[in-house]
Amino acid sequence: MNITDTPWWREAIIYQVYPRSFLDTNGDGVGDLPGITAKLDYIAGLGVDIVWISPFFKSPMKDFGYDVSDYCDVDPLFGTLADFDQLIAKAHSVGLKIMIDQVLSHTAEAHPWFEESRKSRDNPKADWYVWADPRPDGNPPNNWLSVFGGSSWQWDSRRKQYYLHNFLASQPDMNFHNPEVQQAHLDNLRFWLERGVDGVRMDACNFHFHDQELRSNPAATTRDTATVTDVNPYGMQSHVYDKTRPENVPYLQRIRSLLNEFGAVAIGEVGADDALGVMAEYTADGDKLHMAYSFNLLTPQFSAKHIRTQVEEFEARVKGGWASWSVGNHDSIRVMTRWGGEHPTPALAKVVLAMQLALKGTPCLYQGDELALTEADVPYELLQDPYGITFWPEFKGRDGCRTPMPWTNEAPNAGFTTGKPWLPVDPAHIAAAESVQEKDDDSALNAARRLIHWRRNQPQLTRGEIVFFDAPEPILALRRDLAGHPAMLAIFNLGAEPVTFDWAEAKGASSVEGHGLPGSAQDGVVTLPPFGAWFGLAA
Structure with missing residues (x-):
């Protein structure tokens, strides 16, 4: 039966794996695909249905995989295509579906497409990226800002033009107004669907198109603090021209048509001034994304009023669409610290999960939240995240929620690796290791298992x-x-x-x-x- 005939995904629970920090099997200090495969029984035991795996494609890793240099291959850091095929086979054998990240709006500057595009203004891929001439005084063409700080325009001396980058300067934005770009991404997506992938998480899914007139953004009437930290000037603009353009809707419809061929599902990440409205638009009418999530529950705001407002506003605006409510991910301070302060009680993790499972929508859980992990304090000299390095010390970046999973308190590095971990293991996490909580019936881990399995048999909640x-x-x-x-x-x-x-x-x-x-x-x-x-x- 086609996925459009039975919306099983509305009753499912998603579990996000950040592969760099899940389990390292070869001792290089970085998690890998065989590590995920080795822990699929653990994930299945939680009672979840879908495993979303953050990017593992070939990449220079300047943004840790969200800067792709080859959409159709596995980076050697994580393994091989054969490793991925084994992961798919194992997941399906234990009843799990695999969802992969698709980072379409931008590539790595090391991608062959961009290397060709920047060579000249008349090569076959000259128009595959967003290029613009400077203003007469040499400044960028408009006032657009990067999410990671500063102008979103970078001068390129080869073409003597600026190129657009909504994120790092090493992540040039693709020109989706070019039909060849649209088709190239559909072809890449088909490659993974044919390998057995069950779904895709669309990274920055409202960033695909830009205003072709390159009009400057107006000042924001309300500051966006859900998507970005308040020390970042990005939130001072109303982003009406650099993202969330109307042309994106028909492209999402093309993606949905392809997914329907394989019975696959899509969830979109929406970071927008009016995130709830975009979520509603992108999931309406059953012909675009299956579901979407925003950063609206990933903020420090923790109150019954705030949670109620987010859900009620979405419900009031949606037309048959569907939300995925997430309280934690690889870009946000861990929920235990964000909502619980410096010394949160494990009881907080239990009630937050229970609340999340009771909301109308598909819950999305982040690795380690089932262990009630707190935000790790990574010292400046060990920071890896360029976002945090730029805004230190007012904003310490995303490394604190990306530190390695603690599997046991009886091995170095909490059992994550036999080598030197790419980020340090937080000593406080060792006491919360999976092996420790496994033995405690009242632990956050065992409470999460009970809650998730219990919800499965409550049709009112699903x-x-x-x-x-x-x-x-x-x-x-x-x-x-x-x-x-x-x-x-x-x-x-x-x-x-x-x-x-x-x-x-x-x-x-x-x-x-x-x-x-x-x-x-x-x-x-x-x-x-x-x-x-x-x-x-x-x-």
Whole structure:
């Protein structure tokens, strides 16, 4: 049956693997594809359905794989195509689907396409990238800014023109107004689909097209602090001309047509001034992305009001589309530190996951969050992330959420590698290693397993509509409705103090067991310990 006939992905859970930091099998200090294969049983044991693997393609690694120099091969750092084929086979044998990153908006400057494009203004790939003449005074053609700081235009002495780079200067942007560029990416995507890939995560999926008139962006009326740190001037512009252009919609439709040939699924990363609106547009009508996520729950804002607002606004604007709610990924401070401060309790990890699993949408989990890992403190001299090096010390970059997974407390480097790890293992993570938590029934890891497996058997949580209820902070109260089933009630204490809430909706409700979270209800009064939760079936 085609994926468009049965939206299984709406009931699925995604688990993100950052391959550099997952498991190293050859001792070079960097995780690899065989390392992922070796841990697929662990991932399957969590109860998730899809494994999203961050880029492993050939790359000079200036942005750690998000600068691709060959879209159809594995970088030797991570292994070989044969290793990838073995990973696919193993994943499918344990019931997991594999989703790979597709970084289409830009390439590495080392990509043969760009090396040819920059040679002259009249070679066959001269128009494959975004080139522009300087203004009469030699300045860039407009005021567009890079997400990573400074102008998004870089002078090239060969062509005596500027080229566009929305990220690093070593990541030139492709010209999607050129039909050959569009087709080249569709061909690359087909290569992986034919190898058995089940889905794609579209990196920076609203950056594909730019305004051909190269009009300057106006000043922002509201500063975007969801996508970028507040020390970055990028958030001071309203990005109406350098991304999220209308031409992107028909291109996403072309991608969807190709995915439908293989029954594959797509999720898009949306970083935009109006991220919820773009998510709704890009997932509407069943002919573009299957689902999308934004950075709206990846911010320091942690309140019932903020979470409720994000979901309700998306629901109000969506036309049959679908969200993927993520609270952690490789670009954001780990949720335990971002929402829990310097010394968070493991109970926070449990209630955050329970809340995430209760929202309408496909949850996306980040490796290590099931272990309640905190943000690692990487000293400046060991930083690898160019983003953090640029904005240090006000913004320390993304290395703190990318440090190696701790597998055991009984081996060097927490069992991640026998060599020197590319980023240091945080000593605090060793005590939270998988082998330690495996033995503790009340650990964050075992709680995550119980919650995920429990949700699988609650159709209201996987398919139901969502309604929120007014409640004082820090209480988040909601109901999930599915025809033919009693309504599922869910209430969460997002604070560090116990609370009680007189909730008329819970009058006569029966508690649902099996998830292992502390919380109780009697005669409509719900009692929650710090970071507690309660689920019930309406009377």
